Amino acid sequence: MPVLNSVRRDGGGTPAVIRLLVFATFVVILNETIMINAIPRLMGDLEVTERAAQWVSTSFMLTMAAVIPVTGWFLQRVTTRRAYALAMGIFLAGTALSAVAPSFAVLLIGRIIQAGGTAVMMPLLMTTLMTVVPEHDRGRVMGNVTLAISVAPAMGPVISGLVLQVASWRWLFVLVLPIAGIVTWFGLRSLENVGEPEAGAIDWFSVVFAALGFGSLVYGLSRFEAGSVTTPALITVAGIVLIGLFVARQLWLQRNGTPLLDLRVLRSATYAKGLVLMAVAFLAMLGSMMLLPLYLQNLRELSPLLTGLLVMPGGLAMGLLGPVIGRLFDRFGGRVLVIPGSVAITAALAGFTQISISTPYWLLLALHVLLMVGLAAAFTPVFTLALGALPEDLYSHGSSMLGTLQQVAAALGTALVVTVMATRAGTLEDGGADPVSAQLGGMQWAFAVSAALAVVVIVTAVLLPNRSSAPDDADSGEKAEGELIEA
Numbered sequence: 001m002p003v004l005n006s007v008r009r010d011g012g013g014t015p016a017v018i019r020l021l022v023f024a025t026f027v028v029i030l031n032e033t034i035m036i037n038a039i040p041r042l043m044g045d046l047e048v049t050e051r052a053a054q055w056v057s058t059s060f061m062l063t064m065a066a067v068i069p070v071t072g073w074f075l076q077r078v079t080t081r082r083a084y085a086l087a088m089g090i091f092l093a094g095t096a097l098s099a100v101a102p103s104f105a106v107l108l109i110g111r112i113i114q115a116g117g118t119a120v121m122m123p124l125l126m127t128t129l130m131t132v133v134p135e136h137d138r139g140r141v142m143g144n145v146t147l148a149i150s151v152a153p154a155m156g157p158v159i160s161g162l163v164l165q166v167a168s169w170r171w172l173f174v175l176v177l178p179i180a181g182i183v184t185w186f187g188l189r190s191l192e193n194v195g196e197p198e199a200g201a202i203d204w205f206s207v208v209f210a211a212l213g214f215g216s217l218v219y220g221l222s223r224f225e226a227g228s229v230t231t232p233a234l235i236t237v238a239g240i241v242l243i244g245l246f247v248a249r250q251l252w253l254q255r256n257g258t259p260l261l262d263l264r265v266l267r268s269a270t271y272a273k274g275l276v277l278m279a280v281a282f283l284a285m286l287g288s289m290m291l292l293p294l295y296l297q298n299l300r301e302l303s304p305l306l307t308g309l310l311v312m313p314g315g316l317a318m319g320l321l322g323p324v325i326g327r328l329f330d331r332f333g334g335r336v337l338v339i340p341g342s343v344a345i346t347a348a349l350a351g352f353t354q355i356s357i358s359t360p361y362w363l364l365l366a367l368h369v370l371l372m373v374g375l376a377a378a379f380t381p382v383f384t385l386a387l388g389a390l391p392e393d394l395y396s397h398g399s400s401m402l403g404t405l406q407q408v409a410a411a412l413g414t415a416l417v418v419t420v421m422a423t424r425a426g427t428l429e430d431g432g433a434d435p436v437s438a439q440l441g442g443m444q445w446a447f448a449v450s451a452a453l454a455v456v457v458i459v460t461a462v463l464l465p466n467r468s469s470a471p472d473d474a475d476s477g478e479k480a481e482g483e484l485i486e487a
Contacts, residue, residue, distance in 0.1 A: 015132050015141075017080070020187045021125040022145055024084070026152045027180050028091050028118040032060050033156030033289070034176075035111075037304045038169040045169070046104040053104075056111050058219070063115035065407035066215035069246075070207060071123040072400035073260045079193045083124050088184040091117030095180060099173035110173075119403070126399035130387050136330060142384045143326020151319040153286070157293060158315060161308030206249050206260035213242030214404060221411040232415075262397040265390055270465055271398060274386025277342075277460040279405045280453055281378055283413035284345060287450045288352070288371060290414050291421070292364075295443055299357060299436060310365060314372035321376045326384075333466035334381035341377025342454070342461040344370055349451035353444050357436065378457065385464060417446040 035042075035056045042053040075083055094113030101107035125145065133141045163171050220236030246261075253259040266272050292311060296302045302310070325337055348371035355364070383402070390398045425442030429435065 016190060017132060017192055018125070018129055018141060018145070020183075020191055021084070021121070021128060024088060024180075024183045024187060025121045025125045025145075027176065027183055028087075028114075028121050029152040030156050030159070031095075031114055031118065031176065032064070033057070033153045034160045034172055035060075035169075036157045036289075036293070037160040037164055037308070038172060041164065041169045042104070042107075046107070048104045055108055059108055059111050060115045060118075061407050061411055062215050062218045063112050064119045065218040065404060065411070066211040067116055067119035068123065068400055068403040068407065069210040069214060069261050070400075071120050071403070072262065072397035073202060073258070074120070075124060075127055075396040075400075080124070080128060081188065081191050081193055083120060084187055084191055085184075087117045087120035087124065088180065088187065089117070090114075091121075092177065092180055092184065093117075095173050095177050099170050099177060122403050123396060123399040126383070126387060126402070127396040130390075130395040130399075131392060135388060138384050138388060139329030139380065140323065140326040143322040143324065143329070143380045145322075145380075145383070151315055151322075153289070155312075155315045155319075157289065158308040158312045161304035165303070165305040201258065203249070203253060203257065203260055206246060206253070209242050209246035209249060210260060213239050213244075213246050214408065215239070216242060217408060218411040221408070221415040223415075261400060262394055265394050265398045265401060268386075268389040270389035271386045273460050273464050274382045274389075275402060275405060277338075277378065277382050277457055277464070278386070278402060279409040280456050280460070281342075281345060281375060281382075282406050283409040283416070284349060284450050284454050284457070285371075285375055285413075286410045287413040287417040287446070288349065288368075291352075291417055291443055291446055292368065295355065295440075296364075299440060299443075310361065311368055313365060314368040317369050318372040318376040321373060322380055325377055325380045329381045329384060334385050334464060335461075335466045337377045337381045338461040338464055339458070341374045341381075342457040344374030345378065345457055346451055346454040348374060349447055349454050352447040353451060355440070355444065355447070357440060378461070382464070385467070413450075417450065420449050421446040 038056070039053045042048060042056065046053075078086075091114055094110045094115070094117060096110075097113060098107055098110030101110055129138070129141060129145060160172055163175065216235055217239030220232045220234075220239055223232035223235065247263065250259040250261055250263050254262065254264065266275075293304075293307050296307045296310065297304065329337055348367050351363075351367045351370075386402065387395060387398050421439070421442035423442070424445040425438040428438035428441045433441065
């Protein structure tokens with residue numbers, strides 16, 4: 001895609017378009033996890049069961065997973081301003097509806113609408129960044145982006161814990177609404193278009209396969225926590241089959257039309273390795289976000305507010321280190337950051353396997369900060385390396401695939417840790433252990449599984465190059481045609 005010269009920067013400060021998109025993306029992604037602490041309130045106020053109340057988070061993830069695969073095609077067909085206006089407009093509508101929802105069904109619809117707008121923002125931010133920021137400056141700018149894509153999910157439960165201590169769950173939406181409105185207004189006043197839209201018809205078979213496939217996969221994985229195995233397994237398998245049909249359709253369209261999600265991004269070994277690392281690291285992060293509050297509130301009997309305050313330093317450290325890590329990446333490359341970061345992730349998760357009912361809070365705080373710092377050291381370089389290895393016309397597809405895999409990893413991480421924890425706790429209780437000891441043992445095993453998976457992050461980090469080298473844009477069309485199929 002051609003780029004407007006007035007937008008591109010050859011160095012110096014972060015382009016204004018990126019600063020606007022980072023702030024907007026932070027606001028919308030924050031809502032993915034902001035309802036985690038509100039489940040008990042929803043059960044009482046709207047008279048729903050715990051299983052039903054969990055849908056305020058599950059539906060958000062499911063919608064994100066279903067919509068994000070379409071964004072690669074969408075962002076190439078509309079201007080930056082139109083994509084931004086549509087995404088933020090949909091998000092504002094969903095937020096307003098959720099704030100005044102008279103019933104749980106209406107709240108669920110509001111959350112789905114919110115997620116539809118959120119799904120566009122991260123690919124829009126990543127695609128614009130890779131287009132307007134020169135390669136030698138991408139690490140620094142990507143470090144700022146880390147605040148939106150990584151810290152926002154970690155800060156959601158913290159902010160909700162603070163709000164719920166003094167106000168109703170509706171204020172989680174009421175407070176976001178004016179902030180999102182102001183961000184939207186400023187963005188539409190000063191946002192410049194980046195690149196030129198391309199013509200092309202949408203393949204509706206691909207849309208259906210993507211929505212049902214990724215949606216079913218996330219839904220099936222999220223249902224494992226209900227204790228049943230057969231039904232979630234069947235839904236998950238159905239999702240995998242539909243994703244297989246989606247992939248086959250994209251391969252056919254790469255030869256005979258315009259693919260919805262261009263799978264030629266997987267031809268890049270650097271991008272493929274980065275995709276694996278990001279998925280497993282995000283799985284570890286979401287798994288710990290689920291386990292640690294359960295441990296602190298159920299076993300240590302802390303309030304949501306104190307739980308939020310204990311995990312807040314880790315989230316803040318992750319955000320504050322983003323720009324520093326970005327500058328280090330620009331200067332020294334990725335390996336000096338990603339390898340130590342992946343080791344820190346594994347070490348922190350291994351440390352959590354030793355938790356007990358009397359573990360000092362300072363040690364829990366230190367382990368959580370270590371985990372967040374390790375994730376920050378990995379996320380910024382890997383995003384930059386992975387997308388930087390792609391030609392410019394595939395940026396939107398590469399960022400869409402990364403976003404989709406993050407949602408699948410989030411659902412898998414949640415399902416995995418809850419299943420392992422429940423299974424181990426049940427075994428210990430059957431053996432005569434008291435409920436507290438059984439649940440603690442289940443959490444230790446769940447952290448152990450996460451730590452074992454984090455070893456994959458270390459291995460992948462070692463295989464990543466220090467710098468990415470993108471193929472020439474001129475060669476990205478005909479030369480790449482059919483190579484994925486031949487491979």
